[in-house]
Amino acid sequence: MKYILKRVIFFLITLWAALTINFILPRMMPGNPAEVMIAKFQGRLNPQAISALEIAFGINTHESMLAQYWDYLGRMATGNFGISVSFYPTAVAQVLAQAVPWTLGLAGISTVIAFILGTLLGIRVSWKRNSASSSFAVPIAFFLNSMPYFWFALIVEYVFAFVFGWFPLGGAYSSSSGLSGLALVWSVLYHAILPAATIIITAMGGWMLTMRNNMISVLSDDYITFAFAQGLPEKEIEMNYAARNAILPSFTGFAMAIGFVISGVLLTEIVFSYPGVGYLLYQAVLNIDYPLMQAIFLFITVAVLVANFIADIVYVFLDPRARSGGE
Amino acid sequence: MDALLKVKDLNAGYEFTNFKTWAVRNVSFELNKGEFLGIAGESGCGKSTLAFGVIRLLMPPGKIFSGSIEFNDIDLMKIDDESLRKMRWKEFSMVFQASMNVLNPVLKVRTQIYNSIKYHVNMTESELEKRAKELLNLVNVSSKYLDAYPHQLSGGMKQRVVIAMALALNPKLVIMDEPTTALDVVVQRRILQEIDELRRQLGFAIIFITHDLSLLVEISDSLAIMYAGQIIEKAPSEKLYAKPLHPYTYGLMHSFPPLVGKRQKLHGIAGRPPDLSSDIKGCPFYPRCEKRINGVCDIENPKLVEIESEHFVACHLYDGK
Amino acid sequence: MNYVKLFFKNRKSAIGVIIFLSFVVIAIFAPWIAPYSPNSMAFTPLQGPSWKHWLGTTAVGQDILSQVIWGTRLSLMVGLITGGIATAISVIMGLTSGYLGGITDDILMTITNIFLVIPGLPLIIIISAFIVVKGVWTIIFVISLTGWAWGARTLRSQVLTLKNRDYVKASVVTGESSAHIIFSDIFPNMLSLVVANFFGAAVYAVLSEAGLEFLGLGDSSAISWGTILYWAQNNQALLFGLWEWAAVPGLLIALLGMSFALMNFAVDELTNPRLRKR
Ligand SMILES: Nc1ncnc2c1ncn2[C@@H]1O[C@H](COP(=O)(O)OP(=O)(O)O)[C@@H](O)[C@H]1O
Numbered sequence: 049m050k051y052i053l054k055r056v057i058f059f060l061i062t063l064w065a066a067l068t069i070n071f072i073l074p075r076m077m078p079g080n081p082a083e084v085m086i087a088k089f090q091g092r093l094n095p096q097a098i099s100a101l102e103i104a105f106g107i108n109t110h111e112s113m114l115a116q117y118w119d120y121l122g123r124m125a126t127g128n129f130g131i132s133v134s135f136y137p138t139a140v141a142q143v144l145a146q147a148v149p150w151t152l153g154l155a156g157i158s159t160v161i162a163f164i165l166g167t168l169l170g171i172r173v174s175w176k177r178n179s180a181s182s183s184f185a186v187p188i189a190f191f192l193n194s195m196p197y198f199w200f201a202l203i204v205e206y207v208f209a210f211v212f213g214w215f216p217l218g219g220a221y222s223s224s225s226g227l228s229g230l231a232l233v234w235s236v237l238y239h240a241i242l243p244a245a246t247i248i249i250t251a252m253g254g255w256m257l258t259m260r261n262n263m264i265s266v267l268s269d270d271y272i273t274f275a276f277a278q279g280l281p282e283k284e285i286e287m288n289y290a291a292r293n294a295i296l297p298s299f300t301g302f303a304m305a306i307g308f309v310i311s312g313v314l315l316t317e318i319v320f321s322y323p324g325v326g327y328l329l330y331q332a333v334l335n336i337d338y339p340l341m342q343a344i345f346l347f348i349t350v351a352v353l354v355a356n357f358i359a360d361i362v363y364v365f366l367d368p369r370a371r372s373g374g375e
Numbered sequence: 376m377d378a379l380l381k382v383k384d385l386n387a388g389y390e391f392t393n394f395k396t397w398a399v400r401n402v403s404f405e406l407n408k409g410e411f412l413g414i415a416g417e418s419g420c421g422k423s424t425l426a427f428g429v430i431r432l433l434m435p436p437g438k439i440f441s442g443s444i445e446f447n448d449i450d451l452m453k454i455d456d457e458s459l460r461k462m463r464w465k466e467f468s469m470v471f472q473a474s475m476n477v478l479n480p481v482l483k484v485r486t487q488i489y490n491s492i493k494y495h496v497n498m499t500e501s502e503l504e505k506r507a508k509e510l511l512n513l514v515n516v517s518s519k520y521l522d523a524y525p526h527q528l529s530g531g532m533k534q535r536v537v538i539a540m541a542l543a544l545n546p547k548l549v550i551m552d553e554p555t556t557a558l559d560v561v562v563q564r565r566i567l568q569e570i571d572e573l574r575r576q577l578g579f580a581i582i583f584i585t586h587d588l589s590l591l592v593e594i595s596d597s598l599a600i601m602y603a604g605q606i607i608e609k610a611p612s613e614k615l616y617a618k619p620l621h622p623y624t625y626g627l628m629h630s631f632p633p634l635v636g637k638r639q640k641l642h643g644i645a646g647r648p649p650d651l652s653s654d655i656k657g658c659p660f661y662p663r664c665e666k667r668i669n670g671v672c673d674i675e676n677p678k679l680v681e682i683e684s685e686h687f688v689a690c691h692l693y694d695g696k
Numbered sequence: 697m698n699y700v701k702l703f704f705k706n707r708k709s710a711i712g713v714i715i716f717l718s719f720v721v722i723a724i725f726a727p728w729i730a731p732y733s734p735n736s737m738a739f740t741p742l743q744g745p746s747w748k749h750w751l752g753t754t755a756v757g758q759d760i761l762s763q764v765i766w767g768t769r770l771s772l773m774v775g776l777i778t779g780g781i782a783t784a785i786s787v788i789m790g791l792t793s794g795y796l797g798g799i800t801d802d803i804l805m806t807i808t809n810i811f812l813v814i815p816g817l818p819l820i821i822i823i824s825a826f827i828v829v830k831g832v833w834t835i836i837f838v839i840s841l842t843g844w845a846w847g848a849r850t851l852r853s854q855v856l857t858l859k860n861r862d863y864v865k866a867s868v869v870t871g872e873s874s875a876h877i878i879f880s881d882i883f884p885n886m887l888s889l890v891v892a893n894f895f896g897a898a899v900y901a902v903l904s905e906a907g908l909e910f911l912g913l914g915d916s917s918a919i920s921w922g923t924i925l926y927w928a929q930n931n932q933a934l935l936f937g938l939w940e941w942a943a944v945p946g947l948l949i950a951l952l953g954m955s956f957a958l959m960n961f962a963v964d965e966l967t968n969p970r971l972r973k974r
């Protein structure tokens with residue numbers, strides 16, 4: 049319980065840090081980026097919107113920094129992220145809400161699949177360390193892991209959507225109107241296959257290598273030899289003695305791994321014009337829509353924190369030492 | 376005789392790409408049913424390698440280079456993997472030197488005891504539980520620890536749990552590789568007596584490995600002394616204690632304080648054992664031996680020969696050269 | 697340092713070193729190797745590969761092969777410099793936090809963990825989006841700022857281990873200064889970890905730089921593999937069937953990243969006996 053409490057506190061501190069970054073960045077950067085943005089959209093925004101933006105970015109204000117900060121935290125706490133300038137006059141929250149389900153669906157499912165597949169492969173490859181398939185799989189994983197994700201997405205899109213024409217070039221569902229029920233579900237799945245495959249393949253390599261290293265480390269532990277001495281079946285030793293222990297560091301290193309995966313997801317969405325958060329971030333960047341960008345950054349941070357929190361909880365379930373107080 | 380284990384010309388060690396450690400060198404011995412054999416020698420002389428080798432448990436880079444091992448007339452070197460797996464624990468079990476770390480940190484004691492049983496014999500859940508309690512009882516651990524995880528047990532308790540596990544299937548042979556080194560001398564002695572008691576009750580044979588010869592006084596039936604990967608002396612215990620023949624055995628016996636009586640200053644053996652990854656010419660003890668015969672001992676490695684009945688020794692002082 | 701010898705004997709690091717050195721050679725001799733000036737717009741735009749232009753030409757008539765060759769310089773430089781800066785931050789944070797312990801350790805480690813958890817690319821994107829004047833150095837700065845946390849954490853735990861070694865304790869007892877202990881007793885013994893970290897950070901830098909450039913958040917007038925990809929994507933190279941334009945720079949990024957990753961892994965393998973090939 050103490051462990052969980054510690055994680056909750058860390059969760060809150062990090063959230064606060066992300067909020068503060070959002071507050072400081074526009075105020076600190078040279079060249080008044082926020083003013084540049086307002087000037088750019090001047091003609092299209094009504095005076096009310098402009099003054100809201102000025103308050104949000106601390107322009108033309110006599111309030112002290114601290115007062116601004118306090119107001120800002122208040123707005124964030126009430127979910128008031130302001131108005132998107134590129135989707136004017138829609139509120140940022142609303143724009144974001146439309147993109148979130150797509151990303152959660154695509155990224156959530158493919159990340160879980162990638163984690164499971166990568167981990168299983170890592171177990172296999174380390175257990176059968178000298179087999180031909182292992183000596184094949186490891187260099188491939190290295191290569192996959194060092195590829196720029198968006199580039200791999202481009203190639204996948206080019207080969208399977210453009211050259212072979214097996215899959216759509218982009219989007220999340222067929223734009224032909226009147227799709228409903230099963231046809232719509234199918235269309236959504238069909239559009240998700242390529243981006244999902246891209247994420248799975250690129251993310252898998254990293255998890256495979258991590259698990260492989262952990263396994264090799266664990267395999268020289270005494271309890272493995274002892275398990276062999278007991279004449280336990282190989283499968284039992286592989287899974288319940290070796291893998292069961294080797295997977296623990298995967299959870300403690302989850303924070304970094306998930307960061308890489310998120311980068312992959314964002315870029316993959318952009319390549320496939322998949323209408324999720326990543327693609328939205330890209331549009332916000334192209335249109336210099338700071339309020340939208342900041343909200344997206346915040347959203348992604350919270351999503352990652354939640355994912356980490358889940359990983360922490362699973363970890364507590366998997367490691368009895370974490371359960372009874374210790375680290 | 377009633378030989379349970381016959382080891383002949385066993386060579387084993389660790390193989391790396393650029394070098395090889397030859398940790399067990401031409402070792403032969405026999406062990407009878409129900410016998411208590413002690414193996415003693417300084418740290419690093421190959422005792423553990425021998426123990427693992429004898430039950431074919433050497434993990435890479437460890438490897439048996441050559442030799443034969445017969446257990447109950449079954450050739451362990453030729454047996455297939457699955458039959459070997461089935462023999463393990465049921466026929467022979469082992470308590471490791473690193474007993475503190477041999478329990479799987481993420482499984483309950485209960486699960487680990489069950490596992491060591493259920494893959495060899497068919498038992499219902501309640502039979503398993505009964506057996507597990509019986510075993511813990513045997514080693515004086517309260518059965519409430521069945522649902523504990525290893526990190527919740529003290530070092531001594533883990534040790535006892537492992538010993539209990541080793542007895543789970545009534546094996547014919549239990550190998551104990553310095554099972555008590557982490558404990559203090561008095562406790563070590565007591566556990567050893569308990570183990571011996573169990574042996575008399577249950578009738579299994581024991582190979583007990585230690586670097587402390589004094590520990591085995593009055594307990595083991597016979598003793599083998601190892602040096603640089605070889606057995607250099609082997610005899611029934613009384614004979615060996617009464618009359619150690621090999622200069623190394625003599626030195627070893629006088630490098631530990633007597634268990635009873637006044638503690639005298641030790642005069643251990645000067646120097647260090649040879650590096651087992653290099654070739655050794657002549658008697659491996661030659662550089663440290665006070666009785667060495669120049670021109671003989673540095674040329675030829677003495678063979679293990681029976682000097683008196685059941686008393687084997689490998690030393691040129693006794694082979695008439 | 698017998699590790700140095702082993703490093704070059706290890707197959708992984710050998711492959712990594714060979715790839716890396718090839719890129720270094722290309723970068724140094726770019727002016728001689730490249731058939732044309734990378735900026736010259738003298739050619740027919742959007743051509744496919746030919747004997748004159750092995751990789752074809754861009755939308756404004758530049759020779760893509762020459763751009764790829766010259767781009768090696770910037771991509772390599774960003775990887776190395778960023779890797780270096782990020783590693784330096786890791787070392788400072790890890791050493792201070794591990795050596796001083798106590799409340800300093802708590803604070804520095806909380807900061808490190810925050811940087812570790814806040815997703816790197818989105819952070820890089822929003823920082824860059826707020827930077828009005830973009831250039832190579834802003835990229836280097838931003839990526840270094842986000843890429844040091846993991847290293848700081850691993851280095852710190854190494855410091856904690858080393859701190860308990862006898863010779864360090866001996867130095868403490870004999871009253872050596874903290875600086876002396878850190879720089880002559882602790883730091884030399886974690887060099888291999890620092891090196892491994894450097895390679896890890898370099899992989900991160902190479903990939904992040906490519907991602908940033910690709911999003912148009914870099915300096916799109918500079919020539920690096922990332923900007924070539926950016927222009928390829930912006931001109932829909934793939935849809936025009938000019939796949940070499942996008943495929944080659946991406947492949948090179950992957951190779952460079954892989955060479956760093958291989959060297960990183962090899963150092964790990966050499967210093968962690970458990971990972972060593974049996
Ligand atoms: N896992 C291993 N890898 C490499 N060498 C080993 C390993 N285990 C033991 N050795 C070497 O084999 C020799 C004998 O070791 P060991 O059998 O453990 O001796 P003992 O049990 O008598 O202390 C030593 O030189 C030791 O360095």
Ligand code: SF4
Binds near residue numbers: 658661664668672
């Ligand atoms: S053979 Fe020679 S050197 Fe070896 S123990 Fe006997 S006397 Fe000593």
Ligand SMILES: [Mg+2]
Binds near residue numbers: 423472552
């Ligand atoms: Mg040993």
